[in-house]
Amino acid sequence: MTLTTAAAESAAEIDAQHIRDAIRDAIVERRLAPGTKLSETDVGSLFNVSRTLVRAALQALSYEGLVSVEKNRGAFVASPSVTEAQQIFATRRLLEPVILREAAPHIGKAEVKDLRKLLAEEERLTNQRGAPARRAEIKASGDFHLAVAAISGNAILTRFMDELVARSSLVIALYGQSVISSCGHIEHQQIVDALEKRNVETACALMLRHIDHIEADLDLRPAKKGSDLKDVFRM
Structure with missing residues (x-):
């Protein structure tokens, strides 16, 4: 792996973490209500990043139970039972x-x-x-x-x-x-x-x-x- 490639991957991880933290804060502070759809396209446009980075951020949030990722439907703020x-x-x-x-x-x-x-x-x-x-x-x-x-x-x-x-x-x-x-x-x-x-x-x-x-x-x-x-x- 070249230094340039490593630097690019590191920057991508930082961007994904920033998106994850921003969405997480909005959920914790109840600015994003349970059930809110988190479109990769919309989130990507808001943060000016690729859908790949958005997908990584949403996946990280799904591991925490804060986002629900549904096949063929997309990602939503989780609605706990x-x-x-x-x-x-x-x-x-x-x-x-x-x-x-x-x-x-x-x-x-x-x-x-x-x-x-x-x-x-x-x-x-x-x-x-x-x-x-x-x-x-x-x-x-x-x-x-x-x-x-x-x-x-x-x-x-x-x-x-x-x-x-x-x-x-x-x-x-x-x-x-x-x-x-x-x-x-x-x-x-x-x-x-x-x-x-x-x-x-x-x-x-x-x-x-x-x-x-x-x-x-x-x-x-x-x-x-x-x-x-x-x-x-x-x-």
Whole structure:
């Protein structure tokens, strides 16, 4: 392989990663709704790249469960089923206490300060109105969970958490009922308070309750099959 060829392949990988990150951010921030068609031609035109690069980006997102690639139909923002939504939160209940226990020995004054900076930004966004602020608040809420995972120093746990936060955003976009934050700011504060006091088991209990509250705000009742229009729209 020549240097020129290697450089071209490296540039292509960077372009595909950029597209993947941009689409991923839009999904996580709920700017792209579940079920949205991601046409290779349209995405390629938006980013001024070839369909080959777009296809690579979409394939990477499909591995994360954020995009569904259907034969002869194309790619769509994934629409998690009720069962998948329940499994995502069941997995978070298993994983996040482990992350807290892994992170706890590494949490000192500097780490607490960084976490409180995230909470301050989250609070600022919570007090603002409008769709852009709401999307930014959702991202800030997810960033808190990712920051705790990063403190653990375990790259595998952090990667798993990154995927779970992204897929949770999809679930919340599809099944969320409340207009208020689905990832409670006050509960984040309580978790940091417990970690600062070295009350790790308290922090774990608070995290589990927090995840329960997120899931409780979702309407995960399966849709009725074969509904009759007259029954659905009965006055």
